[in-house]
Amino acid sequence: xxxxxxxxxxxxxxxxxxxxxxxxxxxxxxxxxxxxxxxxxxxxxxxxxxxxxxxxxxxxxxxxxxxxxxxxxxxxxxxxxxxxxxxxxxxxxxxxxxxxxxxxxxxxxxxxxxxxxxxxxxxxxxxxxxxxxxxxxxxxxxxxxxxxxxxxxxxxxxxxxxxxxxxxxxxxxxxxxxxxxxxxxxxxxxxxxxxxxxxxxxxxxxxxxxxxxxxxxxxxxxxxxxxxxxxxxxxxxxxxxxxxxxxxxxx
Amino acid sequence: xxxxxxxxxxxxxxxxxxxxxxxxxxxxxxxxxxxxxxxxxxxxxxxxxxxxxxxxxxxxxxxxxxxxxxxxxxxxxxxxxxxxxxxxxxxxxxxxxxxxxxxxxxxxxxxxxxxxxxxxxxx
Numbered sequence: 001x002x003x004x005x006x007x008x009x010x011x012x013x014x015x016x017x018x019x020x021x022x023x024x025x026x027x028x029x030x031x032x033x034x035x036x037x038x039x040x041x042x043x044x045x046x047x048x049x050x051x052x053x054x055x056x057x058x059x060x061x062x063x064x065x066x067x068x069x070x071x072x073x074x075x076x077x078x079x080x081x082x083x084x085x086x087x088x089x090x091x092x093x094x095x096x097x098x099x100x101x102x103x104x105x106x107x108x109x110x111x112x113x114x115x116x117x118x119x120x121x122x123x124x125x126x127x128x129x130x131x132x133x134x135x136x137x138x139x140x141x142x143x144x145x146x147x148x149x150x151x152x153x154x155x156x157x158x159x160x161x162x163x164x165x166x167x168x169x170x171x172x173x174x175x176x177x178x179x180x181x182x183x184x185x186x187x188x189x190x191x192x193x194x195x196x197x198x199x200x201x202x203x204x205x206x207x208x209x210x211x212x213x214x215x216x217x218x219x220x221x222x223x224x225x226x227x228x229x230x231x232x233x234x235x236x237x238x239x240x241x242x243x244x245x246x247x248x249x250x251x
Numbered sequence: 252x253x254x255x256x257x258x259x260x261x262x263x264x265x266x267x268x269x270x271x272x273x274x275x276x277x278x279x280x281x282x283x284x285x286x287x288x289x290x291x292x293x294x295x296x297x298x299x300x301x302x303x304x305x306x307x308x309x310x311x312x313x314x315x316x317x318x319x320x321x322x323x324x325x326x327x328x329x330x331x332x333x334x335x336x337x338x339x340x341x342x343x344x345x346x347x348x349x350x351x352x353x354x355x356x357x358x359x360x361x362x363x364x365x366x367x368x369x370x371x372x373x374x
Contacts, residue, residue, distance in 0.1 A: 027310040077264045078263060078264065081267050081268075081271075085271075111312050157275055160267075160271050160272075161272070161359070161360075162359075163264055163268060163357055164264075164265065164268055164359040165359070167262040167264050167268075167337075168261075168358060168359065169338060170262065171308065214261065214309055214313070216307070216338050218337075218339075219337035220337070221359060227339030227357040228356065228360075230341060230344070231339065231355040231356070234341070234344045234348060235344075235348065235355055
């Protein structure tokens with residue numbers, strides 16, 4: 001009886017084993033296709049890994065290029081500012097010389113008037129002197145020259161003001177550099193399985209990158225007045241609040 | 252009363268632009284500093300400085316930290332400070348006002364705005 005029970009159990013186990021074999025037969029093609037997929041995927045992943053490593057080593061160069069651009073624009077801006085300063089100084093010199101000419105012309109005109117007044121008995125000489133006086137530089141000419149000088153002065157100053165764009169773009173470039181740095185860090189962590197040598201090389205290049213940049217990531221060369229208006233409004237609110245506090249203290 | 256300005260900015264370009272603007276407005280007396288720490292050194296060395304124009308984003312010590320340092324210094328706490336910065340977000344402006352900045356200019360500024368803010372503070 002016991003022997004019969006054991007045989008029954010054995011048959012049950014054999015049935016189970018049969019089911020496993022049947023299941024195995026079904027699953028074998030799936031495993032095959034999985035292996036084929038892995039065979040195809042591994043070189044692809046290796047390729048991706050190599051590309052990431054390659055891109056990561058190029059990032060420090062990009063950062064240096066951006067830093068060089070910032071330095072170059074700052075240098076160029078300084079040169080422009082030097083030239084604008086020279087123009088402004090020259091315009092100032094011209095302006096003072098013109099003022100001195102105006103003074104001299106005024107003196108000459110009054111001297112002419114004095115002499116002309118003394119020549120009532122010599123009409124011919126008087127008339128010649130009157131026409132000579134008319135040849136003095138006219139007030140209209142002087143005024144138009146002064147207007148041009150004033151315009152050049154304003155234009156030069158406006159160039160100076162427009163050069164704020166250099167500071168703003170350098171902050172934008174610093175923000176881009178910061179973004180590149182973050183990408184580099186992520187990529188470096190992705191290829192951490194690569195050889196120790198490659199990682200060391202990347203670290204050396206990273207350390208060589210200038211780090212002393214401080215910037216506003218949202219800097220923009222925006223001439224719209226809305227941001228200044230908001231600042232003005234907040235400053236006014238702040239002033240009013242302070243005044244209310246003072247009023248409360250004294251009431 | 253003669254005004255001596257301290258222009259604080261890490262950008263050489265911006266220091267020159269602000270300095271030129273001051274000259275254009277008839278203020279010829281000014282010194283420059285490249286960051287907040289440099290500014291505090293200049294303030295300690297020169298008692299005649301009575302107006303500070305500062306940027307926000309600077310290395311070593313920022314403009315905001317500079318304002319806080321000025322306001323916590325018994326000798327300097329009444330010093331007028333005008334901030335000229337690219338930071339035009341409401342939260343930033345409120346933060347600067349909380350640090351007791353006297354007025355605030357968002358870059359790029361116009362000469363008229365600079366004149367107006369300086370005159371507002373001086374009045």
